Amino acid sequence: xxxxxxxxxxxxxxxxxxxxxxxxxxxxxxxxxxxxxxxxxxxxxxxxxxxxxxxxxxxxxxxxxxxxxxxxxxxxxxxxxxxxxxxxxxxxxxxxxxxxxxxxxxxxxxxxxxxxxxxxxxxxxxxxxxxxxxxxxxxxxxxxxxxxxxxxxxxxxxxxxxxxxxxxxxxxxxxxxxxxxxxxxxxxxxxxxxxxxxxxxxxxxxxxxxxxxxxxxxxxxxxxxxxxxxxxxxxxxxxxxxxxxxxxxxxxxxxxxxxxxxxxxxxxxxxxxxxxxxxxxxxxxxxxxxxxxxxxxxxxxxxxxxxxxxxxxxxxxxxxxxxxxxxxxxxxxxxxxxxxxxxxxxxxxxxxxxxxxxxxxxxxxxxxxxxxxxxxxxxxxxxxxxxxxxxxxxxxxxxxxxxxxxxxxxxxxxxxxxxxxxxxxxxxxxxxxxxxxxxxxxxx
Amino acid sequence: xxxxxxxxxxxxxxxxxxxxxxxxxxxxxxxxxxxxxxxxxxxxxxxxxxxxxxxxxxxxxxxxxxxxxxxxxxxxxxxxxxxxxxxxxxxxxxxxxxxxxxxxxxxxxxxxxxxxxxxxxxxxxxxxxxxxxxxxxxxxxxxxxxxxxxxxxxxxxxxxxxxxxxxxxxxxxxxxxxxxxxxxxxxxxxxxxxxxxxxxxxxxxxxxxxxxxxxxxxxxxxxxxxxxxxxxxxxxxxxxxxxxxxxxxxxxxxxxxxxxxxxxxxxxxxxxxxxxxxxxxxxxxxxxxxxxxxxxxxxxxxxxxxxxxxxxxxxxxxxxxxxxxxxxxxxxxxxxxxxxxxxxxxxxxxxxxxxxxxxxxxxxxxxxxxxxxxxxxxxxxxxxxxxxxxxxxxxxxxxxxxxxxxxxxxxxxxxxxxxxxxxxxxxxxxxxxxxxxxxxxxxx
Numbered sequence: 001x002x003x004x005x006x007x008x009x010x011x012x013x014x015x016x017x018x019x020x021x022x023x024x025x026x027x028x029x030x031x032x033x034x035x036x037x038x039x040x041x042x043x044x045x046x047x048x049x050x051x052x053x054x055x056x057x058x059x060x061x062x063x064x065x066x067x068x069x070x071x072x073x074x075x076x077x078x079x080x081x082x083x084x085x086x087x088x089x090x091x092x093x094x095x096x097x098x099x100x101x102x103x104x105x106x107x108x109x110x111x112x113x114x115x116x117x118x119x120x121x122x123x124x125x126x127x128x129x130x131x132x133x134x135x136x137x138x139x140x141x142x143x144x145x146x147x148x149x150x151x152x153x154x155x156x157x158x159x160x161x162x163x164x165x166x167x168x169x170x171x172x173x174x175x176x177x178x179x180x181x182x183x184x185x186x187x188x189x190x191x192x193x194x195x196x197x198x199x200x201x202x203x204x205x206x207x208x209x210x211x212x213x214x215x216x217x218x219x220x221x222x223x224x225x226x227x228x229x230x231x232x233x234x235x236x237x238x239x240x241x242x243x244x245x246x247x248x249x250x251x252x253x254x255x256x257x258x259x260x261x262x263x264x265x266x267x268x269x270x271x272x273x274x275x276x277x278x279x280x281x282x283x284x285x286x287x288x289x290x291x292x293x294x295x296x297x298x299x300x301x302x303x304x305x306x307x308x309x310x311x312x313x314x315x316x317x318x319x320x321x322x323x324x325x326x327x328x329x330x331x332x333x334x335x336x337x338x339x340x341x342x343x344x345x346x347x348x349x350x351x352x353x354x355x356x357x358x359x360x361x362x363x364x365x366x367x368x369x370x371x372x373x374x375x376x377x378x379x380x381x382x383x384x385x386x387x388x389x390x391x392x393x394x395x396x397x398x399x400x401x402x403x404x405x406x407x408x409x410x411x412x413x414x415x416x417x418x419x420x421x422x423x424x425x426x427x428x429x430x431x432x433x434x435x436x437x438x439x440x441x442x443x444x
Numbered sequence: 445x446x447x448x449x450x451x452x453x454x455x456x457x458x459x460x461x462x463x464x465x466x467x468x469x470x471x472x473x474x475x476x477x478x479x480x481x482x483x484x485x486x487x488x489x490x491x492x493x494x495x496x497x498x499x500x501x502x503x504x505x506x507x508x509x510x511x512x513x514x515x516x517x518x519x520x521x522x523x524x525x526x527x528x529x530x531x532x533x534x535x536x537x538x539x540x541x542x543x544x545x546x547x548x549x550x551x552x553x554x555x556x557x558x559x560x561x562x563x564x565x566x567x568x569x570x571x572x573x574x575x576x577x578x579x580x581x582x583x584x585x586x587x588x589x590x591x592x593x594x595x596x597x598x599x600x601x602x603x604x605x606x607x608x609x610x611x612x613x614x615x616x617x618x619x620x621x622x623x624x625x626x627x628x629x630x631x632x633x634x635x636x637x638x639x640x641x642x643x644x645x646x647x648x649x650x651x652x653x654x655x656x657x658x659x660x661x662x663x664x665x666x667x668x669x670x671x672x673x674x675x676x677x678x679x680x681x682x683x684x685x686x687x688x689x690x691x692x693x694x695x696x697x698x699x700x701x702x703x704x705x706x707x708x709x710x711x712x713x714x715x716x717x718x719x720x721x722x723x724x725x726x727x728x729x730x731x732x733x734x735x736x737x738x739x740x741x742x743x744x745x746x747x748x749x750x751x752x753x754x755x756x757x758x759x760x761x762x763x764x765x766x767x768x769x770x771x772x773x774x775x776x777x778x779x780x781x782x783x784x785x786x787x788x789x790x791x792x793x794x795x796x797x798x799x800x801x802x803x804x805x806x807x808x809x810x811x812x813x814x815x816x817x818x819x820x821x822x823x824x825x826x827x828x829x830x831x832x833x834x835x836x837x838x839x840x841x842x843x844x845x846x847x848x849x850x851x852x853x854x855x856x857x858x859x860x861x862x863x864x865x866x867x868x869x870x871x872x873x874x875x876x877x878x879x880x881x882x883x884x885x886x887x888x
Binding site for chain 2: 025029032061077102103140201
């Protein structure tokens with residue numbers, strides 16, 4: 001194995017409330033947290049106390065949910081949220097998603113590099129292509145095919161990185177006595193012309209302490225792997241189990257090698273959700289409470305669970321507060337099309353009620369551990385030591401206490417076990433991630 | 445006259461150094477201020493102590509100057525600078541330029557409204573069309589004709605305002621117990637389709653304390669006047685004398701009336717530069733010092749001054765350290781093509797040396813007063829009482845001490861004379877400007 005010995009942690013910020021549908025209704029949560037930048041700052045400060053490597057703000061420029069029962073999934077604006085955090089923290093990395101399809105490369109380059117300078121080298125850009133039709137419609141467009149979207153992404157990243165390098169590393173002279181502000185021989189246009197994007201440059205922003213922002217990537221498929229292998233130092237991935245995580249990580253590393261890079265210079269972060277309690281029962285009760293807020297969702301979830309284990313489950317035919325009858329369980333099998341199915345079946349066979357199996361998060365978007373801090377640490381250790389990832393993108397169930405609980409309870413265990421650093425390795429995101437300094441375009 | 449009795453003041457921030465070419469070389473100035481967001485914040489805080497109505501950050505997304513001798517004219521990023529200021533001030537307005545040509549309306553709407561919410565209703569957008577070819581080239585474009593640029597601007601502002609109104613004023617329910625986050629009947633798509641721009645919406649951002657950001661405008665000509673009359677509550681203008689300022693202000697007010705608006709709801713801010721000293725001689729010496737940093741500029745400026753007063757002046761034919769000989773002055777006349785010429789000729793006839801006439805700023809982009817605080821206050825009073833403007837966009841010569849000097853020396857005189865408020869009228873930019881609340885598209 002060539003991975004570092006210690007895992008890395010990203011805290012994924014979800015619009016102020018946490019990952020769960022009803023988090024905003026939990027006691028202690030401010031229902032208006034969406035518009036409260038202080039809340040972002042406070043949580044990032046707590047994460048920094050816990051030595052999290054970075055916060056990560058996912059983004060799609062569209063309203064993608066029904067705000068009747070549910071809160072927005074994305075912040076009012078990711079760059080403004082990061083700037084607020086940048087000015088009130090000193091070590092934690094700051095990563096946000098910005099679409100390569102619905103932003104001009106010059107605008108991306110400018111805001112991210114300015115933020116990188118302001119934060120003294122702590123910024124990362126998660127470059128995604130955006131396939132959400134509602135987002136496209138906000139920009140008067142339709143979603144292009146996968147090939148075009150990734151061709152745009154490649155042009156966008158190349159122009160952005162070239163613009164980042166267009167103010168030479170040593171161009172800033174600041175010689176007030178001699179009257180030389182900058183050496184203009186080192187501040188040069190890039191004059192790039194692609195099929196979809198073009199930019200002249202230069203971008204008049206000096207280097208940050210880490211040179212320029214770190215590129216992250218989150219897309220899947222052949223094109224996503226290629227983009228990651230070419231440009232990314234970090235990849236946010238969403239595997240449901242160790243086996244598929246390992247495969248994905250190996251594919252990413254191989255893609256980096258194909259582009260002439262050291263595979264250790266690309267880190268994969270697996271999405272992970274947790275609910276903490278002093279006991280597993282307490283953690284589960286926290287999740288049951290979240291479910292009780294939305295009884296209308298239960299019938300659909302029960303049917304969905306049924307489809308994962310090959311049973312026609314329905315709230316009208318089974319008692320969801322009890323374990324499934326043995327005769328039903330005897331016919332159950334894990335759907336080969338859903339990697340979450342084996343865990344769902346396992347919990348049903350352990351005799352948990354249907355509702356409690358759902359409360360364990362078996363149909364969530366990421367793997368979920370509802371349990372004690374030890375159980376959460378065990379899960380992270382197992383995945384990490386199996387080579388499933390280089391770290392985790394941790395999504396709290398409920399942000400208002402979930403972040404602090406993780407920092408106070410889980411982080412010390414990971415540190416005790418030698419799995420997580422006790423302090424930041426350096427001052428910049430690149431130093432803390434263990435990826436090389438870069439300035440300007442990636443060298444072939 | 446229908447103007448308010450007191451003038452309004454905007455502080456124009458110029459990339460951290462001040463308006464003058466060589467400000468960055470003055471003792472006490474940090475040559476690296478360009479990358480120092482703290483410097484922006486500190487100056488805005490001082491301006492807020494002086495009850496300035498707003499700070500204003502002009503912007504063109506391009507490097508437009510030679511960074512050899514000179515500093516950038518625009519900040520690393522205007523929106524990030526404003527966000528930093530927003531979080532560390534509480535009353536002062538926050539206005540930035542963003543191009544209607546090189547930004548998607550959805551992106552403009554999102555960042556400005558988020559900033560407006562974060563600042564609790566203190567934000568303004570200076571909507572400009574951008575005619576700088578270097579900026580166009582950064583976005584892979586050429587500068588379009590005036591007609592197209594203004595057609596784009598109109599579509600952009602209409603879509604932006606519609607998006608701002610797409611989250612209904614009373615949509616936010618925040619009923620955690622009842623489980624109603626928002627009333628989706630009040631969060632509606634806008635579905636706007638123009639010739640150049642389109643957007644579906646909605647934009648999921650609630651109203652700020654002032655509803656939505658204030659629109660500013662800075663363009664000239666028939667199209668600029670029309671845009672101002674239709675949409676703007678504030679106009680930044682660059683008149684050189686009282687007469688042309690009054691004409692421009694009347695034209696703006698008439699344009700507002702043509703679009704069915706109350707002309708008192710549109711405020712004109714005249715650009716104005718100053719250099720302060722305990723005596724006029726001290727103020728002039730400050731400006732002489734700035735000129736001495738760039739001896740290479742002198743010959744060109746002398747020739748330019750000559751063209752303003754009909755004389756073939758050159759450093760090789762006249763002693764620039766002495767007044768012009770009477771026989772030369774007898775032939776001089778103020779160029780009718782340059783409104784700055786009468787003042788240049790007046791100073792030459794007063795017997796000032798050629799260099800001192802230049803030091804008075806007669807060929808600067810804005811009117812300049814180099815003198816005592818009383819002289820600066822006199823100038824502002826004369827213009828204001830002549831109906832030349834509703835206020836001023838004040839540009840300090842050297843930011844590092846110029847802002848504080850103005851606040852400490854000029855503001856108290858204006859307050860003493862009853863020309864400037866002693867405290868903010870309200871909490872929002874609209875309240876402090878005296879312009880009405882607005883939400884969503886302008887009602888016809």
